[in-house]
Amino acid sequence: MSALDSTAHFHALLQFRGRTAAWPAAAAAAAGLGRIIQAEEYLFQAQWTVLKSTDCSNATHSLLHRNLGLLYIAKKNYEEARYHLANDIYFASCAFGTEDIRTSGGYFHLANIFYDLKKLELADTLYTKVSEIWDAYLNNHYQVLSQAHTQQMDLLGKLFENDTGLDEAQEAEAIRILTSILKIRESTADKAPQKTIFVLKILVMLYYLMMNSSQAQEYGMRALNLAEEQQLDVHEQSTIRELLSLISTEDHPNT
Numbered sequence: 001m002s003a004l005d006s007t008a009h010f011h012a013l014l015q016f017r018g019r020t021a022a023w024p025a026a027a028a029a030a031a032g033l034g035r036i037i038q039a040e041e042y043l044f045q046a047q048w049t050v051l052k053s054t055d056c057s058n059a060t061h062s063l064l065h066r067n068l069g070l071l072y073i074a075k076k077n078y079e080e081a082r083y084h085l086a087n088d089i090y091f092a093s094c095a096f097g098t099e100d101i102r103t104s105g106g107y108f109h110l111a112n113i114f115y116d117l118k119k120l121e122l123a124d125t126l127y128t129k130v131s132e133i134w135d136a137y138l139n140n141h142y143q144v145l146s147q148a149h150t151q152q153m154d155l156l157g158k159l160f161e162n163d164t165g166l167d168e169a170q171e172a173e174a175i176r177i178l179t180s181i182l183k184i185r186e187s188t189a190d191k192a193p194q195k196t197i198f199v200l201k202i203l204v205m206l207y208y209l210m211m212n213s214s215q216a217q218e219y220g221m222r223a224l225n226l227a228e229e230q231q232l233d234v235h236e237q238s239t240i241r242e243l244l245s246l247i248s249t250e251d252h253p254n255t
Contacts, residue, residue, distance in 0.1 A: 058095035104133040138205040164209040193230040
């Protein structure tokens, strides 16, 4: 099999990504054993294809190991899942960098394993890392757009439109990851409100950049209310109010 055919074969085998293999464990369990077995068959074929190929990219290896990790999470084989997710993180880091959003998915799924195993400190560290990666990425886009909106026009003299820099699948993944982390943070919001507010602010930026002002405002108000309830410092509250003020000046249609 040629290198080109090998790569095409691999991606064909992973067409179910986002369905069976990429489901959370609960969804896979709800779907029944048959779907897991089908996913396992596809993934083992994909693994064989990758092993036979001499020039599969680091990104391809990352994709394979992430899906294998998710498969073993669905089967509750956490030892194998951790092995594959560690490889996913390694190959994704080689391909994109350790702080890239495309690497963050591996950290997130590994954090979920530690959370299920009640290794909460390890899970907390990884959830924080994932949050920081998304904050850095979205804040970069937010700052550029914030400056552009201050000037009202971009260099071409056209109205500057918001943009996450993500495709539809990546936006959906960002929402899923960040809302999952938010639920965990909210369960301990009384102990660490700053962590909850941090994730809420990331979601504000995400929905603002997606031109969904109503959702951005909702998360912004939740962040502000929590900051006021917990009597956090004035600077924190001021930052949230600035976000809400910028959103309120926009009149974007909901997506």
